[in-house]
Amino acid sequence: MARRRRRGLLGQLARSSRIGLVFVVVISGLWYWQEGDVRDRLSWMGVPEWQWNDWRSWNRVLRNDGFLVGWSDVRGEALWVGYVLNRxxxxxxxxxxxxxxxxxxxxxPIGSDDYTHSGYDRGHLAPNYAMSVVHGRDAQLASFLMTNITPQRPKLNRQLWQRLEEAVIDDFVPRFGRVWVVTGPVFDDQLLHRVGFTQVPVGFYKILVVPGQTPRALAFLMPQDVSGNEPLARFLVTVDEIEAHTGLDFFPQLPDSIERQMEGYVETAGWGLEAVSTRPGRYQ
Known part of the structure; x- marks a missing residue:
């Protein structure tokens, strides 16, 4: 009798386990489908893909109101942040x-105190002002999470980088109506050069895209050791160059023929870059 009860109990547990497994699979599938839909709305032509032959470019996607983060547990910071800005x-x-x-x-456990007396600013990747204006308070608050923060030298963060962020939200977005942005750090081989748990980048990139039948892109790569008053145009590069520095493949769903043209050349026509390249920043 006891043996039959044990067999009956084991059978119930097995059936419950199968039901639980099916439940987990279904819920996980629904979550992945929902997350994929959100990623499509917050990224253009797919989120950046990391190269399998370089473990340092591995990242996992964190979703926030208004922006996505490609988080690296190896580097202790985002490898990329993607968002869209509308007029x-x-x-x-x-x-x-x-x-x-x-x-x-x-x-x-990355905290704000890690940066105190480090010589580096707490630099935003998804900008505070743009997140607030375009995506609202929740997105602005999310931009103050430490997973959106990176060590930036003061002259870069408060001057040159700030001027570029201003040009994007104040000039390029009103000009085109909508601009997609992917931005992030570039590293050297000094994996242990860190602020707290966060590796210190040697520079930063920002890729701007205006979709269309012939999409256009503008890409910048800025080192940490700038004076801050340089023309923005001095730091123009191709998307291909940024991919070479980061080990990431941007816009992986883009057809090859369009990708070669958009990512392989620097084309400034139509952006109005001349009007903003040497303009002083708001906080200078």
């Missing part, structure tokens, strides 16, 4: 948050 008729930013917050999704 806003009456831009109005919410008050700037007064603190940076840790992100529980990070493998490492």
């Amino acid at each position: 806003v008729d009456s831009p109005r930013s919410q008050p700037r948050p007064d603190r940076f917050e840790p992100d529980w999704r990070s493998l490492w």
Whole structure:
């Protein structure tokens, strides 16, 4: 009798396990489908893909209101951040948050205090102002998570990089109506050069894309050691060059014929870059 009860109990457990497994598979599939839909709305032609032959470019996608993060547990920071900016008729930013917050999704306990007396600013990848104006308060607050922050030298963060961010939201977005952005750091081989748990980049890239029948792209690569007052145009590069530096494949769903043209050449026609290249920044 006891043996029959044990067999009956084991049978119930087996059936429950199968039901539980089916439930997990279904829920996971629905989650992946929903996440894929969100990624499509926050990225153009697919999220950047990492190269399988370089473990340092491995990353996992973190979703926030308004932007996606390609997070590297190896580097302790984002390898890329992607978002879209739309024209806003009456831009109005919410008050700037007064603190940076840790992100529980990070493998490492990365905090704002890591940067104190380090010589590096807490540099945003998804910009505070643009997130607030275009995507709202929740996106702005998410931009103050430490997974969106990177070590930037003050003259880059407060001057040259700031000027580029201003040109994007104040000039390029109103000109085209919508601009897709992918931005992130570039590293050297000094894996242990860190602020806290975060590896210090040697430079930063920003890729701007305006979709269309013939999509256009504008890409910048800026080193950390700038004076801050250089013309933005000095740092123009091709998307191919940024891919070579990062080990990432940007816009992987783009047809090859369009990819070769858009990623292999620097083409500034139509952007109005001349008007903003040497313009002083808002905080200079």
